[in-house]
Amino acid sequence: MATITDPPSETFRLSQLVYDTRYRSLTIQVVAFFLIIGGLAWLYQNTVQNLADLGRTFDIGFLWERSGYDISQRLVEYSNDSTHARAALVGILNTLLVAVLGCITATVIGVIAGVLRLSNNWIVARLMAVYVEAFRNIPLLLWILLIFAIFSEGLPRPRDFIPDAGTGVASASKLFEAVAFTNQGTFIPRPVFAEGAWLFWVALAVAIGAIWALRRFARKRQEATGQIIPTALPSLAIFVGAILAAYLLISAQSRDNELAFIALGAEDGQSLAEYSEAAGRLDFCRIRGSGGSFSAQTHLESADIPHRAVEYFGTRDAAADFVRGRCVLYAVDAEDAPALAATLAEDIRGEETVAILSTTVAEGPAIQADLPTITGIRLTPITGGMVVRNALIALWFALSLYTGAFIAEIVRAGIMSVSRGQSEAAASLGLRPGRIMSLVV
């Protein structure tokens, strides 16, 4: 006969919160949470009280007022008519941009420097040691200032790219006819995409998926049979193939796709040249990154029509400014033109007419390069392309080099933590140094 004793009943006692390890961590977290909330509340209360003593209210209403100042480096539409909140958004996005760019380059620099510091080549290893020690121990701000000073003092002015009237030789010239390093920023080509550019993203996704599958297959195969299938070249082929296919597919559509010009204050059936003659210098609504917009502007240039490009981030911003008369010429797909012209005409409050000009342009291939060009005008010597400002470059380089030095040390530590025996074992199996690095370490 067995007596069954009941297991001791699990009553919960308050002291368990402190003495029972199952609950203790929870207790600590809850207490910490309340302390933090309390601390924040105290700070807030303190701020409000002190501001009230100064005759002010704690108010963020100013965020929704017109800012009145301009910002040159921006990733979203912003003008001095925008709000302070918008300016803050521009700032946050710029910070994120530097962070992302910095992360990528710092990782690349760090990994390379970390591996090279362990190189058997004495010079390479010492050079990397010098890099790491120098950058780790000098304040970041100094590097930013130094790099910025080098860029703004050392590089030629944009004006120096204009050929001299007498000799026809400029004192500075573009690298590969595409990149101009100046003390106002670096002008680089900007890729512009035709309508349907989303196909590129699809192609990119397909290519990445295919490459991943290929490598997975190769690895499985190697683990099963020891046979090594080369993956580098096929991956490249898949990537290039997919992008090329997308390019041809989009180009087939866009190359002959006709664009029409919608013009403010024009008469129906007028040609571009006639309109230009009547209206004088034209403010062209240019959409950033749009191939159609780029082709249209190229047409204006080749037809010698006096114009100025006003840049917008999106069609909606451009349309809004068109209605206000800030830009007067808008290139759009010929099929959509009548509908858009009608909407724009409705939105315009004044007497101005909106008409579709008789001149049309082809949209052009899927990707075109908007190259920086030398204009010969002293005030705006280089137009087109994209400017990477020196402030951004200085911040980006300095952050990358500085953080890279720390990453290099982490990488070196990671490699050194793998016991030497393992790499020696790999070497004795006849693996080459490159493979030891990628497979063992």
Place this chain on the structure above:
Amino acid sequence: MKRTVCLGTVAAISLTAGQAMADAHAGSTLAEVQERGTLLCGVSTGLVGFASPNASGEWEGFDVAVCRAVAAAVFGDPTAVEFVPTTTQTRFTVLASGEVDMLARNTTWTFSRDVDLQQEFVGINYYDGQGFMVPADLGVASALELDGARVCIQTGTTTELNLADFFSVNNMSYEPVPVETNAEAQQQYLAGACDVYTTDASALAATRATFEDPGAHVVLPEIISKEPLGPLVRHGDHAWGDIVRWTLNALISAEELGITSANVTELAEAPTDNPEINRLLGTEGEYGAMLGLSQTWAVDVIAAVGNYGEVFETNIGEATPIGLSRGLNALWTDGGLLYSPPFR
């Protein structure tokens, strides 16, 4: 403008402790200054002619003279001043937190600075306007030809906002190159990192005077704003505000009445035929006592720095490298705008 408000607010939060101390002394800035033995005067970080240290490290300039005048009025000693360099971003916070007793830092008198930031502008010592400076070889003759230019602009100033307005009103585009101080602007401008430098016309002239080749740069004819510059103090202590205000007025009145640093001692020895001179120099009435100062406060001021005209001529006048003409800053009797309320 609003941005400065916001920055000021943020800074005010972080400086609440200092503010509380300043508040405790509110109403007795004069007593505080006298106890300390020196005047703390906020000036710019360095603008030749207005406020900059000379070769021997002594501050001198048009704005510095106002500080020295106030020190002379309070202590009878124009050297009893400690100069605190402030940037365009920090100036109001520094004043509001009580780190300085007054600002004489080519600061524009505007509604929001007076009312919202709670400063008290005691008068105008320079009537200015915003101008543009470009290299002569840029081939620009008017500000209306600046479409597409890169413009160096000091952040947190009224000029930053005027600039945006000017370009958008004239349907032109520009790219701002933000700088913190005049020195940084000068470096960027000379390196060619910006095509145009814009700030108050007087500061442009002062900056240009320090260039190696001033003739290679032109100040464009357009003046796009009104920039009345003047010394300011904190809201709340009206007695102290009165001292700074009437020191400035004494400088202007002295010029009008023909009192100079050369003849002031002589004129102050005995009452003259002109009762207004007598009231100003303390040989009649109790005007010094009303301010809480000595009877000869104005004599000390004028003996120390001279009258307004002398201050102007020695620091920024036509005989100096800066070479500004009096223009709007002539006395009202000479067709200018300078006009002091009477000493009565």
